Amino acid sequence: MGPLSPTSPIQQPPHSAGLSYKGLRAAIDPQSIPSPIDAIEIDREQWDDQPFGTLPGGHVPLSTTDYVAIDQGNSSPRFVRMSTWNMPSTSRLASDCEVPLVAIIQPLSDQDPREEPIPLVDTGDIGPARCARCRAYINPWCKWVAGGMRWRCNLCSHETEVAPEYFSNLDANMTRLDHLQRPELNKGTVDFAVPKDYWAPQPQPRIEALYQPVVPTSTSEMRPPEPMRYVFAFDVSQEAMQSDFTRTACLQVLDLLYGYEAQDGTHVDPCFPPQSQVCIMSYDRSIHFYDLLPRGADNPAMLVLPDLDDIFVPMCDGLFVDVRGSQQIITNLLTTLGDGSNRFLETEAALGSALAACLAALAGKGGQVLVFPGVIPTIGLGALTTPEDMSVLIGTEKEKSIFTLQHEAWQELGEQCAEEGIGVNMFFANGRPVDLASISVVSSISGGQLYFHPRFNPVRDGMVLHSELRRLLLRTTGYSCLMKVRCSQGLRITQHYGNFYEPPTSDLTFGTLDADKAISVVLEHTKSLSEGEFAFLQSAVLYTTVSGERRVRVCNLGVQVAGMAGNVFRFADMDAVVCHMVREGIHKMRSQKIAKIQEQLTDKCAAILLAYRKYCATSAPASQLIIPEAFRALPLYTLAIMKSRPLKAQNVVIDVRVYHAHKIMAMGARTTMQHLHPRLMALHDLTMRAAMPDPQTGLIRLPGLMRDSYIFMESYGIYLIDNEELMVLWIGSDASPQLLKDLFEVDDFLHVDSNITQLPVLSTRLSEQLRNIIAHRYAQRGWTPKLSIARQNMDGAELEFADMLVEDKNNAAMSYLDYLCLVHKQINAALTGGSSTNNHRTSFKSAPW
Template identity: 55%
Template sequence: MYAHGGHIPQPPHSAGATLKGLRTHIEPHQVPSPVDSIEADRAKWEDQTYMTLPGNHVPQSTTDYVAIDQGNSSPKFIRMSTWNIPSTSRLAEELDIPIVAVIQPFADLDPREEPVPVIECGEEGPPRCEKCRGYINAWCTWTAGGNRWKCNLCGHETEVSADYFSPLDANLLRVDQLQRPELTKGTIDFAVTKSSEYWAPPPPAHLTPSYVATEPPPTEQARKPQPMRHVFAFDVSNEAVHSGFLSAACTSLRIILYGGAAEDGTEIPPSFPPESSIAIITFDTTMHFYDLSPNQATPRMLVVSDIDEPYLPLPSAEIFTHPMASRTVIESFLESLPRRFADTFYSQSCLGSALRAGLSSLAKYGGHILAYVSTLPTLGPGALAPISPEEETKLFEKSHDKTLYAPRAVEWRNLAEECVEAGVGVSLVLAPGRFVDIGSIGALASASGGELFFHPRFDPVRDGPILESQVRRLVSRTTGYNCALRVRSSNGLRPTRPLGNFHLPAPNTPSFGTLDADKAFSIELEHTRSLSTHEYAFIQCAVLYTSAAGERRVRVLNLAVQVAELAGSVFRFADMDVVVSHMARHAMARMSQHTLSIIRDELTELCSAILYSYRRNCAASTAHTQLIIPEAFRALPMYTLAIHKSKPLKARNVAADVRNYNAHRFLGLSVRGMMFHLYPRLLALHDLDDKIALPDLDTGAIEMPSLMRGSYLFMEAGGLYLIDNEELQVLWIGQSVSPQLLQDVFGVDDVADLDTQTTVLPQLPSVLSRQIRNIIAYRRREKGGRATKLILARQNLDGAEIEFADMLVEDHNNAALSYLDYLSLVHKQITAAIQTGASLSPGTSIRAPW
């Protein structure tokens, strides 16, 4: 579309590690590319509908597809590392493919897909197996003329209640089968509000409770479901006020509660759940509570100075209010709050006390706490010793030390457990100017199922709109609280070793204070006996939760998977996206136990082991000098290298807070989010077709442009490129870019005239301007409305180019090898294993000097 210069070299500031020894010659244009696989899969499913019955190849997580539920849950809810499970444990060990399910119980569906059906259950609750307690589903069979049903998980026969009975037809199916979604759909919600058996239990009594109870504990055996309650806790210390963070937080909350106008004049509707109520706490060296009831002109403020034994100065019923009922009071309060603390001189905070007080207000029913934090909590429970700039520099330099990835004070872990027991999730919006110890305070969000948002050196202009979109998504997405989760499997398999952001009170039974649409976790499956290839293997995940509207429900996901006895069949139906996602989670979970170098070595060994197993079992006759990669794992070395280069694990110095924040994200990311974060999407904007990224005149649909490989090798000096890793977007402008291209996108004709501080592209009448803004808007809709920070990077002029260069993971950067060198390393390991007969399974091989 526009004239541009020739290819460009990789800038020297992004150099990585070098490969020792002989290097295998590999042609860069012929190596397996993640982009080729992503684009081929997208083209395949563009005009097809995915039917969920077993036996079909599943679309990649990076593809936008429409699934029709035929009794198996959509892959958007649950994905397997292989859709042909090995029939024996011996075969599974030989292949080195971890047998894993990645589960995202509340995943958002495509608007073209049917919503999850809700089945109303009476006081008895849904039909369940008498033996294993599995829920009735589409894979159960019927016996005794419809009087009994046989559980597909354990084989036990359970008698049908009189109310649920139906006669069978000639095919031994119930006459009312098609009228009962639980017998035809793989994903369903059982509404169990009327059955007190399913209500959340009260939190257990502790010998040393973390707060002073101002109300008698609940006497009932179970807590009646209530609409979700939210506590907003604002840091009002000197750092929060003077950085503009407090003002931005209040403004964003006001817009979320009551709506407002965007910068372009469009109306923003309110997005807070109408049934929910809120309470507001502020804290610095003391805690401040507010009576926001509507029958007063201004809110009453009550100060609690006892931060070691925090308590509520009012009954919780007076602290909570419905936003619409108290609109006048809350709006004026949020507007005046930054002015109220404008002259504060307190530089310390008692975050732990404020969170304990928030827990005290929610302990009776459960709910959610969102805390806005700017300073290291140095007062009250969980107080952390302040760190001098010199000590902070030393921490930065030794960020590979495993002790930095676990809480420094045990109170944070204990408080997290109490929150989960009470059905409370804690999310933190962090805007620190210095080290804030996410390894300690972040453990609270990680264990309770909450969220972390990280805005270091907060800038209201740059970060304010991002903050508003993040909190809007937080309160508006599908969220359950008081969550208990159980994964069951059919005879011969056993779920084990779950990984994610949750608390594990008992083996293999994760509990969440809150669980939302963006959270996923993985769980391994191990063999307890051989499986029959003539039958399916079954997995069922059940989440018992209370919805934001106050309904008690059970979300049930069912999956039937084929069983294979041939290695080739297992590899043919393998799902690389799930394997990579699990590898990354497993690596993050080990950061507090092993040094980062050991974790990186183990990742490489697992990658090599999988490729070596394919070579040994499916392509043994090929020459040992040839690198053989199975179709399903063509990009596995690239994604493994990308995990090495990720911020939690990379060998270069990275601040401990940055590592811990990103490790938290990795543990909860969806499979799709993980793949797009590890290998960021790169687009050549100067080469867009005139019709791409523009609404179709007939359908209104917008087709996205094809991706390109993430390397300077494929870029041009006259180009304009956009890269997006789900957390950050960088718009790279080449030095030889044409003036017309700049005029069409930015309204200037010289690179030197660009405003690199801009956070939003100008709305210009050019076609290219519309296309780029449509692409950014489309990406935002993909993320459920969450905006992504946008920065500009001019070639060889701006420091932001370092971020851009580090996101080109195929290159020689991030203190790690280039993709070509990493392929050579993997090839060396496999060749050595072939020649020596050694094992490549992680932890069993002797690490080579390379």
């Protein structure tokens, strides 16, 4: 394959197949087309030295910017991000603008360390004040009437009596005298401590034969909140043991339970919640339970459950124990569990039955399951057959069958876990396909998470696994969660996207919900809104904390209502729109072909840009491409969605496709944007102060980013790219020996060790700068992805690197330049063809590709 342009000093790797633009197009300088980098850097400069006040009326920071939010009655964009911060006043205006009305809600999101913590409000036995009609929670947008005896709900306008214990007189401005002492009346995001009425109910298992819980459950009982319990379940089959996965996982769990010595000699404290209890299981063709109470023996007694069709818990005492009280026996168990040299190893493992056992152990309690499967479950509950390579079906009529569950038991397991308040996290280390399309449903429905380490190598993947486990235990997490999103009169919620269970008669249900999970909701008009007033949104999550407190996290948002298309576009939020587009596309994978979804994505992108032309830039000639400021990079992000692992047309291993679909459906706005358009940074020309601590503040200032294309790279350069899943350090074949010496302590390109998984600690400035960059990103997300070294034209990791350069022609799709020409051609055809906003999509679909 030849170079991308006459000025490109680097050729793409031969594997980077893509589509070419068909037809004539004007010569366009790649340097002049819109790029998200400019907006990202400008936004970072703007909010670098000033806080963001959350009052409505201004532009909010981009999701990729580090900013300090001051809660002024509206939730921070970290918790709720709207697709436009000026709500269209009518459904006609919303339809004309084509901007989807969407909110991305991440209720337990991490805050900036410099921000005030979320206030906790305890109103005692009376509980938080709520609207008598719509059940919304009291918030800063409510009005006080009748001298403070009643309050008017901002969502439904109903007036509710104030409980005597909550009464306060009003001042001349009709504001309560205790306003400043009541966080729920002046903060957009608060936690309410709630009384017994809000305890989780005890659900009755819908499939009684599936398992026999330890504690009989009854739907009439309420579950007292307790500290979260954890179940660790290890695959001890032959393949998991021979890959060293089980031993590595056991030892790393041990480190996190009791602390460990870091490589630099410092002691790292344990991160397991001190008040929580732990249960340890193992499984192969049978399920193994362990009595962890110290009863005088060095090793725990093991109880074996051989009947995989009749799952029950054969013990009560000793199943869950305090980590400190049973330290010696847990240490002995985890130290020896991964050593398979002393026993016969089974070749099969019953993952479904093991999950049923975890469900039985936590029934009536709730908590988290961490399971470490190494092989496909071909026996027991939900037994699966080894899948064939179905990636060849992409593009055929049988494509949709790829994502169909082989066995309904996985769906039933996920639903029961969600109802019981149990989140299932799975760490896969398979050497062969495992049919994630079926198994992943358990994690997706229960609010858990998938982790994927195919062909596990302890040296390469061990540090990443450790980082993932640490993040899972340390991040803000709630269990037995219910979520309800309410909006003001004139709007309604029509769709939810994310990883959760949506029962037909209840609110969104999560076994667990954590700081890294977000959902998106789609709104539509039921009647016209008054221009100049406010539209409101309230998200409420009822959850139990890790420490055992029942709370409600309430996020409130008020946005101005606009009557003109110009204001809708002016305050549009591309980050929220892109998050919605990728989630909607993934949601359609089981019902539509990927080629059709890609076509719809292009249609949507062109429709938004056409709407801006029609209603905000009518005087421009049809041949001129006009893009609104808020959506300058929308074509690039749309193309990036089509190049993402779930939705790209090229053959992708089905397990890989499903894994990435699961992750993206739960990602927040920031992670989604950085995953779709990876951060690329040149390291060979860093300034002396870049990524070095500020002498006064101690903070580091990261160097600027560059565009994701070989066009802008040099063969003498060294580049770091990061897509939130993988970091690749690319080394040009003409890289300076001094640069190599500063980073790797070698002066020859051929001598760089491409198998290293972390950078050597050297005393050079460049080494310190790069390690500071990686450490800063670790602090931002709480975990470290895998690091690969890619020497130009030498290492396999360059294929991954090339695929992440989304502006190039690769991933069975066009280059950004060609795709922009395609979108422009569709818009031009719609304008010159005289189509209306109601039927212009027909012209898009008939436009030549």
